[in-house]
Amino acid sequence: NAGVTQTPKFRVLKTGQSMTLLCAQDMNHEYMYWYRQDPGMGLRLIHYSVGEGTTAKGEVPDGYNVSRLKKQNFLLGLESAAPSQTSVYFCASTEDRNYGYTFGSGTRLTVV
Amino acid sequence: GNSVTQMEGPVTLSEEAFLTINCTYTATGYPSLFWYVQYPGEGLQLLLKATKADDKGSNKGFEATYRKETTSFHLEKGSVQVSDSAVYFCAPLRYRGGSNYKLTFGKGTLLTVNP
Numbered sequence: 002n003a004g005v006t007q008t009p010k011f012r013v014l015k016t017g018q019s020m021t022l023l024c025a026q027d028m029n030h031e032y033m034y035w036y037r038q039d040p041g042m043g044l045r046l047i048h049y050s051v052g053e054g055t056t057a058k059g060e061v062p063d064g065y066n067v068s069r070l071k072k073q074n075f076l077l078g079l080e081s082a083a084p085s086q087t088s089v090y091f092c093a094s095t096e097d098r099n100y101g102y103t104f105g106s107g108t109r110l111t112v113v
Numbered sequence: 114g115n116s117v118t119q120m121e122g123p124v125t126l127s128e129e130a131f132l133t134i135n136c137t138y139t140a141t142g143y144p145s146l147f148w149y150v151q152y153p154g155e156g157l158q159l160l161l162k163a164t165k166a167d168d169k170g171s172n173k174g175f176e177a178t179y180r181k182e183t184t185s186f187h188l189e190k191g192s193v194q195v196s197d198s199a200v201y202f203c204a205p206l207r208y209r210g211g212s213n214y215k216l217t218f219g220k221g222t223l224l225t226v227n228p
Contacts, residue, residue, distance in 0.1 A: 005156075041220060042220065043202065043218040043219055043220040043221055044157075044202070044218040045218075046216075091156055091157065093157075098145075098206055098208075098214045098216070099145050099162075099164055099206070100162075101147055101149075101159035101162055102157075102159065102216070103159075104149075104156035104157045104158065105156050106154075106155055106156045107155075107156050
């Protein structure tokens with residue numbers, strides 16, 4: 002089925018380790034987003050991209066990097082994981098912001 | 114700026130009860146407005162939307178009307194079902210010129226519907 006696929010679904014990291022979360026969409030959407038969801042905080046935007054080769058910072062970008070080398074993929078990297086980055090991460094994409102976003106099913110990350 | 118205030122939960126209802134989840138926003142422009150729903154263990158799904166004043170969005174028996182004069186977009190359903198148990202997010206989208214849009218999510222309202 003068409004949509005947004007996130008890998009992995011679960012991950013446990015030790016403090017200081019690095020990892021990359023992958024988001025892939027097969028809808029040819031221009032715009033892609035990474036959010037984190039924490040209890041009582043709603044969703045907060047980490048980084049976003051308005052097209053292949055572009056990235057921009059959101060509300061909470063510190064400690065994260067992103068890349069959009071291919072239109073269908075948006076990678077979120079943690080260079081040195083910290084316990085404060087324990088969260089559920091969601092990727093989303095859209096062709097037109099006024100139509101709404103399509104979300105992936107999330108990656109639950111625990112940093113110990 | 115753009116911020117959203119959403120009714121705090123949790124909300125617990127019996128099946129077939131009437132549901133209202135309040136949402137108000139502040140915006141320097143006039144945003145498009147969305148409600149998203151998150152079922153347990155899943156990502157967010159678009160529930161309904163309205164893109165201009167007085168528009169009514171509707172889907173799966175849920176409705177919300179874009180009220181510019183009160184800057185509100187309250188979610189309603191006349192008769193909830195157990196399967197409606199989920200977290201609901203209000204999200205205004207503001208256009209800030211060029212390719213710059215800002216979508217802000219409320220903190221979410223947990224709805225539990227009991228049989």
